[in-house]
Amino acid sequence: MTERAARRPRWWAELSLIAVVYAAYSGGRLLARGDEGGAVEHGLAILRLEQALHLNAEHPLNRLFTSTPALGIPADFAYASLHYLVTPAVLVWLFRRRPGRYRAARTWLMLSTLLGLVGFTLLPTCPPRLLDAGHGFVDTMAQFSAYGWWGAEASAPRGMGGMTNQYAAMPSLHVGWALWCGVMLWRHGRTPLFRALGVAYPLLTVIVVMGTANHYFLDAAAGAAVMGLGLLLTAPALRLADRVRATLPGGEAPVRSPIVGGGCETSAGERIPGQRSSTDSADDTTAWGLPSSGDAASVGKAR
Template identity: 70%
Template structure:
């Protein structure tokens, strides 16, 4: 029965854990591109201020400007403001990578889609920073009623008065990249991963609490408007919708590259030697090579196994005077012959 050659292996199984030495450079490159693009998308300061004021007017019109009371609460109570500043300056850069590593190690079946969701959403956020540079509440004129808590409590931490950047490194960040809030977006991603992949009630509680606390923190520290937070959640929703198509596209490209690299080269005969029948073909060829065609003698081809009288080797002509008939006849008679001396003790002349 003919056998079909197995399909070429073009990569790892879809649910398997990707290799860390391919994942780490991918994430580093995407994050470096995001950071560089974020810095280049500084925009005009007056335009960013106009966008910030427009957002504030819309919020006041809709009565959703929750950042005002939260900011007053944080500035009046250091017990709330200082932990909030620490959370804003650190959790964004610690929790997200930690959950990404946890998924890679403990939940490999969820890792690829989760990683793709995070990367696609981050790149969408970069588009938002470029198209809509926005002045955060803390950088508006004092008459708008906001206080920069990170500047107020700067002596307690490593940050200065320039967003969450370490003191003296404010030039390495874009302070007008407020819309959308990826602090909220990334925390929402973390919450979904904890809720879906975590085990036990603590993971579920953390999955709900972390994005909610982050939203309160970004508004209370006057780093984002409420609409920035809502836009961050919307960006994550769009990234989730595009994650699977992006993953299928990447898999298709990888499979095509793998098929090209594994395609057989050389003559058709070369590819035949790579078929699954190769282990059977080589011993058969050696056996046929030992068989002397066209001679009067032939080796016994069966050791103690009897064949029917007149049985011929396949593809050998019948009795008709052809030189190969001798070989076929000799093989048939030799295969059916028995050692006479061992059977009946008759003299050699009688056999």
């Protein structure tokens, strides 16, 4: 078995884990709706703070997208779809092409997503498009809804607005997930095109979320901050997961000198097919500049 095949996690286990986490996130997001009055106050407070700091880029971008359908319509399509297409595509790409890096990348994304849910719960925020018209914002997705599948309720398909929390604006996980994708493409892509996409995609997302009046600039900044905190928690989370796995029946203990039947030990550098070595665990964390989850296993000498 090749090294790549030995390192790759089980696809069905990964798919189940991602589905469970995403379902918990989606359900929690709906439960964290908050009251409309409080959400509006939070949105206005963010807008006032941005204006005081001269960070209010949302108004000019929104006016540009609103007055120029050639920009506004593609931006609406990007907001409504790329978030749900690019991130899974990058996950699959990592799973297939960079299996030694996949586990840490997936853990980072999941932790950051759950941290975003905490933000939605503690700080429900009205996005610019839902503020009173006197504040100068136009909902481009409502304006150009005839061109897409969405209605007047963010990116939700028509008639399914009740399935989304429109006040889950702070932090912006559109930006957070795009930043994660950008880091993956930049760090693990082998061509200049991948690196260019790694830079362009997060920047484009920041412009889109503000131009469509779905997020404030500080929402975008908070999305990046959440991803940074998730990255810091990734190594401890991986170490904890390894400890828990080792205590379960059939869990993997730290790899020592494996014995392959008949009392004969493996020779140096040899391992049982499908066995996860400690260097694989190290790959998950050291590739990110994070501490390894364990020391390299010693290999016994042949008798």
